[in-house]
Amino acid sequence: xSGWETVIGLEIHAxxxxxxKIFSGSATAYGAAPNVQANLVDLGYPGVxxxxxxxxxxxxxxxxxxxxARIARHSVFARKNYFYPDLPKGYQxxxxxxxxxxxxxLEIVLEGGERKRIGITRAHLEEDAxxxxxxxxxxxxxxDLNRAGTxxxxxxxxxxxxxxxxxxxxxxxxxxxxRYLEICxxxxxxxxxxxxxxxxxxRAGTDKLGTRAEIKNLNSFRFVERAINHEVDxxxxxxxxxxxxxxxxxxxxxxKGETRAMxxxxxxxxxxxxxxPDLLPVELDAAFIESVRATLPELPDQKAARFxxxxxxxxxxxxxxxxxxxxADYYEAVVQAAPQDPKLAANWVMGELAxxxxxxxxxxxxxxxxxxxxxxxxxxxGDRTISGKIAKEVFEAMWSQGVGADAVIEARGLRQIxxxxxxxxxxxxxxxxxxxxxxxxRAGKDKLFGFFVGQVMKATGxxxxxxxxxxxxxxxxxx
Amino acid sequence: MADFHSSTLTQLAAGLRARHFSSVELTRALLARxxxxxxxxxxxxxxxxDAALAAAQSADRALASGGGGALTGVPIAHKDLFCxxxxxxxxxxxxxxxxxxxxxxxxxxxxxxxxxxxLGKTNMDEFAMGSSNETSxxxxxxxxxxxxxxxxxxxGGSAAAVAARxxxxxxxTDTGGSIRQPAALCGITGMKPTYGxxxxxxxxxxxxxxxxxxxxxxxxxxAALxxxxxxxFDAADSTSVDxxxxxxxxxxxxxxxxxxIGLLKEFFxxxxxxxxEQRVREALKVFEGLGASxxxxxxxxxxxxxxxxxxxxxxxxSSNLARYDxxxxxxxxxxxxxxxDLYRRSRGEGFGAExxxxxxxxxxxxxxxxxxxxxxxxxxxxALINADFIRAFGSVDVLIGxxxxxxxxxxxxxxxxxxxxxxxDIYTIGANLAGxxxxxxxxxxxxxxxVGLQIVGPxxxxxxxxxxxxxxxxLTDWHTRIPAGFA
Numbered sequence: 026x027s028g029w030e031t032v033i034g035l036e037i038h039a040x041x042x043x044x045x046k047i048f049s050g051s052a053t054a055y056g057a058a059p060n061v062q063a064n065l066v067d068l069g070y071p072g073v074x075x076x077x078x079x080x081x082x083x084x085x086x087x088x089x090x091x092x093x094a095r096i097a098r099h100s101v102f103a104r105k106n107y108f109y110p111d112l113p114k115g116y117q118x119x120x121x122x123x124x125x126x127x128x129x130x131l132e133i134v135l136e137g138g139e140r141k142r143i144g145i146t147r148a149h150l151e152e153d154a155x156x157x158x159x160x161x162x163x164x165x166x167x168x169d170l171n172r173a174g175t176x177x178x179x180x181x182x183x184x185x186x187x188x189x190x191x192x193x194x195x196x197x198x199x200x201x202x203x204r205y206l207e208i209c210x211x212x213x214x215x216x217x218x219x220x221x222x223x224x225x226x227x228r229a230g231t232d233k234l235g236t237r238a239e240i241k242n243l244n245s246f247r248f249v250e251r252a253i254n255h256e257v258d259x260x261x262x263x264x265x266x267x268x269x270x271x272x273x274x275x276x277x278x279x280x281k282g283e284t285r286a287m288x289x290x291x292x293x294x295x296x297x298x299x300x301x302p303d304l305l306p307v308e309l310d311a312a313f314i315e316s317v318r319a320t321l322p323e324l325p326d327q328k329a330a331r332f333x334x335x336x337x338x339x340x341x342x343x344x345x346x347x348x349x350x351x352x353a354d355y356y357e358a359v360v361q362a363a364p365q366d367p368k369l370a371a372n373w374v375m376g377e378l379a380x381x382x383x384x385x386x387x388x389x390x391x392x393x394x395x396x397x398x399x400x401x402x403x404x405x406x407g408d409r410t411i412s413g414k415i416a417k418e419v420f421e422a423m424w425s426q427g428v429g430a431d432a433v434i435e436a437r438g439l440r441q442i443x444x445x446x447x448x449x450x451x452x453x454x455x456x457x458x459x460x461x462x463x464x465x466x467r468a469g470k471d472k473l474f475g476f477f478v479g480q481v482m483k484a485t486g487x488x489x490x491x492x493x494x495x496x497x498x499x500x501x502x503x504x
Numbered sequence: 505m506a507d508f509h510s511s512t513l514t515q516l517a518a519g520l521r522a523r524h525f526s527s528v529e530l531t532r533a534l535l536a537r538x539x540x541x542x543x544x545x546x547x548x549x550x551x552x553x554d555a556a557l558a559a560a561q562s563a564d565r566a567l568a569s570g571g572g573g574a575l576t577g578v579p580i581a582h583k584d585l586f587c588x589x590x591x592x593x594x595x596x597x598x599x600x601x602x603x604x605x606x607x608x609x610x611x612x613x614x615x616x617x618x619x620x621x622x623l624g625k626t627n628m629d630e631f632a633m634g635s636s637n638e639t640s641x642x643x644x645x646x647x648x649x650x651x652x653x654x655x656x657x658x659x660g661g662s663a664a665a666v667a668a669r670x671x672x673x674x675x676x677t678d679t680g681g682s683i684r685q686p687a688a689l690c691g692i693t694g695m696k697p698t699y700g701x702x703x704x705x706x707x708x709x710x711x712x713x714x715x716x717x718x719x720x721x722x723x724x725x726x727a728a729l730x731x732x733x734x735x736x737f738d739a740a741d742s743t744s745v746d747x748x749x750x751x752x753x754x755x756x757x758x759x760x761x762x763x764x765i766g767l768l769k770e771f772f773x774x775x776x777x778x779x780x781e782q783r784v785r786e787a788l789k790v791f792e793g794l795g796a797s798x799x800x801x802x803x804x805x806x807x808x809x810x811x812x813x814x815x816x817x818x819x820x821x822s823s824n825l826a827r828y829d830x831x832x833x834x835x836x837x838x839x840x841x842x843x844x845d846l847y848r849r850s851r852g853e854g855f856g857a858e859x860x861x862x863x864x865x866x867x868x869x870x871x872x873x874x875x876x877x878x879x880x881x882x883x884x885x886x887a888l889i890n891a892d893f894i895r896a897f898g899s900v901d902v903l904i905g906x907x908x909x910x911x912x913x914x915x916x917x918x919x920x921x922x923x924x925x926x927x928x929d930i931y932t933i934g935a936n937l938a939g940x941x942x943x944x945x946x947x948x949x950x951x952x953x954x955v956g957l958q959i960v961g962p963x964x965x966x967x968x969x970x971x972x973x974x975x976x977x978x979l980t981d982w983h984t985r986i987p988a989g990f991a
Contacts, residue, residue, distance in 0.1 A: 065607060069827040071600065071834075072587045072609060072706040074741050104823050106870070108847055115826020166843075168831070297870035299879060302713035302820055304742050 029264075030229045031257050032237075033192045033222060034184035037199050038177050039209040040153065040217040041084045047152050047176035048075030048118060048304075055215045059158070063170035069113030074303050077102075081176040082307060084208035085125045085150050086317045088178060091206055091324055092145055094129025096314050102150075102304045106297040110168050111155035119179075121298040124149035125307060126178075131202070132326060133194040134344060143195050144183035153177050172216075178208070184223065184234065189253035193246050196220060197348075201325050205350045219244040224256045226264065235260070236270040240277050240284055252277035256284050328353055336360060336367035345375055351390040362400030365407040373399060377420050394424060402430035410434060411441050412491050443490045445497065448481070451489065452501050455480040466502055477502065508533045510986065513578060513672035513726035520567060520577040527560035527567070527577030531621055534579050538623060538670045541990070545646050547655075547665040549584045549594055551624035559621040566619065574733055576619025581674040583662050584625035585632060585708040586612050586717070595708045596628040596640040596658075599828045599835045599854030609706020610738045611675055611717050618733035626674055627661030630856045631825065632682055632710040634658050635928045638919055639858040646915075647690060648987040649953055653912040656686030656928075662720045663690040668990040673721040673730045677707060679714045680813050681907075681932025684944035687720055688907035688956020691946045693973065693983060694720045695727040698963050699939030700745035702731075703738030709824040711817035712743075714936045723983050724945060724973035728752035731966065747964065755967035756974040761795030763972065766900030769802040771931050777910045783948035783955040784906045790979055791904070791972070801900060803892035808885050809933040810926055815869050815882035816937075821859075822866025828854060861922065890938040897962040902972055906931055907944040907956030931958060941966045945973045946982035954982070 046053055049066035066073045089096045103121035126148035132140050153175040158167035180199060186192045200218055203209035211218045220243050225235035240256060243249045255277075260270050274293070275284040300306075323331070325347050332343040332353070347353045352374070359370045378389070378399060387393055402419060405411050411419060411434060422433040434440055442448055455477060456463055466473040477498055481489055508516065508530050519525055535553050542548055556579065563577035582588060585595045587605035594600045608616070616622070629639040637645040637660025645660040647653040648668040655664040659676035663686030666674050676683045678696035687694025695718045702717040709715060719730045732753060737746040767788070772781060788798060830836035830850025837849035855863070869878035896903060908928060918925040935942040940960050947957035957976070961969040977983050 068832055070607075070832075071593065071595070071603065071605070071708040071827070072585075072704075074705050074743075076740060076742050106823050106826060108826065108829060110829075110831050110843065113827060113832065115829060116823050295872045297823070297867065297872075297875075299819060299823070299870055299875070302711075302743075303709075 028229055029226045029261050031187055031189075031253075032184045032225045032227060032234055033186035033189075033253060035182045035186065035192055035196060035220050035222055037180040037182075037196060037218070037220040039180065039199070039203045041081050041176040041178055041208055042210055043078055043080045043084070043176050045078060046174035047078050047081045047150065049174050051174065053175050055212075055217075057171055059167065059169035060171060063155075063173060067113065067170055067174045069115070075118060075301075077304060077307070078176060081150055082125070082309075083317055084206070085148060085178050086309065086314060087206050087208055087321065088148055088180070088203065089126035089129060090314070090318050090321055091202055092126075092129030092131055092148075094126045094145065094148065096309065097123060097125050097127060098309050099123065100125040100149075100307045102301045102307070103298045104301045107294040109154065110166065111157050111170065111173065113155065113170060113173055117152060117154060118301055118304070119151035120149035123306075131195065131198050133191065133198050134340075135194070136190065138340065141191070143185050146181045146183050148178050148180045151177050151179060184225075189250040189257070192222060192253055193250050196246060196249055198325075201348055205322055205325055207322075213244050216244060220249065222249060222253055222256075224253055224260070225270070226257055226260045235264075236272050238270065238272070238284070239274045241274055241287065243277060248277055248279055251279075251282055252284055255282060259284065322350070332356075336371065338368065338371050342371050342375065346371060349389075351388065355389045355396050358396035359400045359403065362397050363403040363407065366403065369406065370400075370403055373403060377417065381424050398423060398429055405430050405434060409441055409443055409490055411439055412487075414491075415439050415441065415487060438486075439488060441490050442485050442488045443493060445493065448485070448489050448494055448497050449501070451481050451484045452477075452494075452498055455484060456501060463502070467504065474498070474502070509537060509669035510991070511672070512722050514723070514729055516672055517575055517578050517729065520563075521572070523567060527563040527579075527621060528557060530577065531556050531560035531579050531623065534623060534671060538665075541668055541670060544651060545648060545664050545668060546643050547627055547645050547661040547668065547670060548581070548624045549596070549627050549642050549661070550592060552591055552622060555591070556621055556623045559616075563619055563621055573618040574729060575615065578620050578673070579623045579671055580615065580620045580730070581623050581626045581662060581665055581671045582612060583628055583659050583674065583676045585628060585677060586675055587706040587708070588612050588622065588625065591625065593625065593708065594641070595632070596630040596642060597854065597856065597859070598641045599851075600708075601641065601835065603834055605706075607706065610703035610740060611734050612706060614734055614736070615675070615730075620733075623671055626659070626665055629658035629660065629682075630859050631708070631821070632658040632677055632679055632715075633821070633858050633862055635681070635685055635925050636913075636915070636918065637661065637686070638915065639856055641856060644915055647912045648990055649691060649912065652914055653953070654689065654915055656689035656908075656912065658682040658686075659694075659720060660686050663687055663692060663694065666690070666692050666720045666722060667987060669722075669986055673719060673726055675717060675734070676720045677710075677715055677717050678932075678936065679710050679716075679817060680936050681929040683718045683720060684907050684932050684942060684956065684958060685929060687944040688946075688954065688958075689912040691954025691982070691985060691987070692720055692722055693724050693727050693943065693945050693977075694718065695724075695731055695943045695966070695970065696935065696941065697731060697735060697966050698745075698941045699936075700743050701735050701941070701964065701966065703736070703741040703744045705738055705740040709820075711820040712824060713820060714813075714817055716936070716939075724943065724970050724977055725753070725756055727943065728756055728970045728974070731970075735966075745964075750967045752967050752970050755971050758971045759795070760791065760972060760975045763791070763794070763796035763902065764900045765791055765796050765798050766801040766896055766903045767798055768806070768903050768905045769800050770806045771905030775909045775927070775930065776906055777950070779950040780906055780908070780910060780955050783950060784957055787947035787957045787976065787980075788904065790976055794975055794979070799900065801896045801903070803889070803896055803934070805885060805888040805892050806934050809889060809937055810930055812882045812885045812889065812937060813929070813933045814865070814926060815878050816886060818862040818866030819870050819879050820866065822863045822870065825855075825859070825863055830854070858922070886937050889934060893934070893938045893940060894962075901961070902965070902969060903960040905958055907958040908932075911950050911953035911955055935960050939963060941969050943969050943973045945976060946985070947976075947980070948982055954985070
């Protein structure tokens with residue numbers, strides 16, 4: 026819809042990969058029986074007090090350093106007060122006026138390959154709430170407080186995203202980053218990584234922001250894209266029919282593919298934030314910040330740049346290969362074991378391997394095809410033992426049987442024919458058997474070259490070295 | 505030994521160690537006293553004779569084998585907002601009438617490991633909100649000096665129990681004067697330590713930035729002994745301070761010569777009862793006799809203490825008390841229709857009027873549009889008050905003045921007007937806002953009612969404050985007076 030500009034800001038909630046909760050010693054593992062991972066602090070018992078988990082602070086600082094943000098030397102936990110059954114204390118401990126991380130940014134790559142820097146307003150630490158359970162509990166609501174007190178970092182972007190696609194690219198970038206940093210497992214099904222999207226539209230060319238709706242709790246990239254697109258269409262339709270958008274919180278219904286109102290601004294809580302008197306301000310010194318900096322891994326952008334330079338890859342390929350630390354590590358392991366042709370390695374990792382993993386919904390880290398084994402296959406292409414085409418067949422056998430390239434090549438007799446004499450003999454037989462085609466070719470019908478290649482390949486069981494075959498065939502046909 | 509009750513906690517601890525009597529004998533005797541006087545005083549919410557006797561027996565075994573800690577076998581009581589595993593902790597509220605804590609407060613655990621024997625849990629203003637003990641769901645506590653009068657609050661039960669010599673010492677908490685004011689009104693010694701000196705873990709929270717656990721005892725020496733066992737860093741309380749605990753008992757006998765005492769101009773104002781003032785001025789002469797010098801100091805922002813307190817404390821309380829929602833523990837209304845009904849009726853029925861007033865005040869001052877004008881401004885003034893104190897302690901060692909404007913008042917006299925009630929804490933609130941240690945000791949009588957003298961010191965000067973109180977008590981006998989009918 027032309028004439029309208031979309032404005033999106035994301036609030037991403039990433040669950041920090043600490044062993045215990047942010048203010049108590051309870052475990053944070055997913056999937057335990059209800060309430061077995063909730064101690065007296067998590068349950069908000071009278072008299073209990075929170076004690077900050079230093080690991081969560083370290084992780085938030087790590088994130089801040091990775092997005093070139095300002096790390097606050099002094100940050101403050103505040104109480105966000107509201108009543109809800111899965112919020113045991115009647116308030117959530119969060120950070121409000123003084124977050125631990127402020128003013129960072131991330132670069133995303135747009136569809137055309139153009140780069141765009143997205144500002145990150147802030148990132149703050151907070152505790153998650155529990156869960157209300159309804160399934161299988163007719164007439165009552167169950168409460169599971171295992172998740173209550175799980176550490177989250179909320180990463181708030183500037184309203185600088187201009188389309189659902191940009192929002193997804195940004196969210197993926199953050200997802201990649203938190204996993205690189207090993208501060209979040211990124212598991213979206215389990216809710217470890219989710220976001221709220223603030224969406225508004227305005228007339229192109231105007232500066233004033235339109236009224237926004239906040240779409241809560243989106244837990245897949247696909248839902249983010251669909252929910253935003255639906256919301257943008259909805260808002261434009263309202264505005265074009267002369268109406269006005271209401272500031273409200275909305276929920277995305279993935280089954281219907283639409284958003285619906287949850288509560289309006291008027292119904293919104295007054296959270297009565299104030300500094301939590303049970304917790305001291307978090308004071309960080311330069312030495313601490315530097316000690317965290319020393320633990321930073323090579324970041325995705327740095328790695329992509331290095332891949333492009335060192336392995337002669339396109340920016341796109343480098344980006345794909347560094348989308349996860351596991352994939353990048355895998356690729357580098359392949360290149361290390363088969364260094365002749367990094368570009369070829371990239372094609373195989375992004376092509377055959379990615380397709381095979383995808384088909385079985387596996388992650389590269391599952392170890393289904395060790396990097397050394399794929400490198401073994403590439404080595405056989407490199408030393409011309411097999412052709413690229415045969416290699417695909419070999420790959421499939423390697424994948425399904427869990428064996429090495431050489432074993433497949435030997436067992437199936439797929440070794441490529443590079444003996445010039447043998448190829449010439451095969452060509453001679455084919456030419457002798459197809460005199461009519463030969464005449465036509467010599468009369469100028471060049472397309473028949475492919476026919477002869479096919480016939481020779483057939484005769485050699487596909488094992489003739491393609492380059493040699495081409496060269497020898499061309500000269501023989503010429504006569 | 506027939507006069508257990510007229511012995512100090514220090515004497516009882518020594519007598520037990522010397523095996524002049526057993527903890528079981530002592531415990532039985534005091535339990536009998538509690539039983540005899542509970543009807544008249546209502547100082548206890550729960551009495552735990554079986555557990556007490558079991559603890560006394562094990563204390564006796566420890567003492568027999570030459571073991572035990574500083575308080576082994578000594579009976580005490582806990583204010584009913586310290587969580588005690590297996591014994592209900594009501595906080596003086598219907599809301600927690602059915603609440604049995606699954607854990608011990610750090611203070612409770614520390615005193616137990618020092619060997620103290622808990623006899624029961626003392627009555628208090630509901631959620632420690634009150635200055636007369638009249639807001640308790642379990643009814644008011646009577647002042648042992650005159651049953652028509654209040655004992656002060658919120659630690660009224662602990663104060664009355666110690667004043668009537670039902671126990672030699674009791675824990676208490678002080679958010680705006682809740683240890684010192686009842687100590688003054690009941691004629692005993694009440695010590696509020698520096699904020700962060702005693703762990704708040706397991707103390708049901710009222711106003712987290714002001715609450716501090718302390719002791720009510722007959723003498724400063726007893727307070728020193730009991731506090732030494734209670735104080736110390738606790739990793740479970742982020743606001744507790746990691747700093748060694750001095751031996752308060754060993755420091756009691758330091759000479760006072762050269763002590764510079766500041767008289768707070770703002771404490772000797774028109775609100776102070778003339779006879780109260782007279783007793784305080786007489787006490788100051790005793791200090792001069794000990795070689796201390798007096799000088800007047802002014803804390804210009806101190807008169808703002810009460811309004812600041814009544815913004816900050818309710819704000820924190822409104823949030824701290826949100827957890828009482830009828831969902832996981834505490835009072836739940838009968839057959840709620842829906843979630844809002846559950847909240848409304850559980851809280852409406854569970855909380856008393858004063859608690860509701862403070863929750864509403866606190867909710868208001870934190871609300872959007874009012875936060876800056878009330879809460880933020882109050883915190884700024886609080887910082888100024890703190891700075892005033894720190895400046896004053898640049899020129900004096902301690903500040904001495906009255907604990908309360910008047911002696912104990914009649915039950916019901918101030919319940920109709922919350923502001924009048926709040927003004928009873930006018931001299932005590934400053935130390936809470938600044939987090940300072942302060943003790944109240946008896947310094948005479950006005951019309952047969954005890955008057956309290958307050959000694960306030962710089963942060964972590966508990967030893968000095970108790971030392972000064974002890975020196976005063978060596979030369980006076982106000983703290984040894986026992987109300988008629990309890991002697």
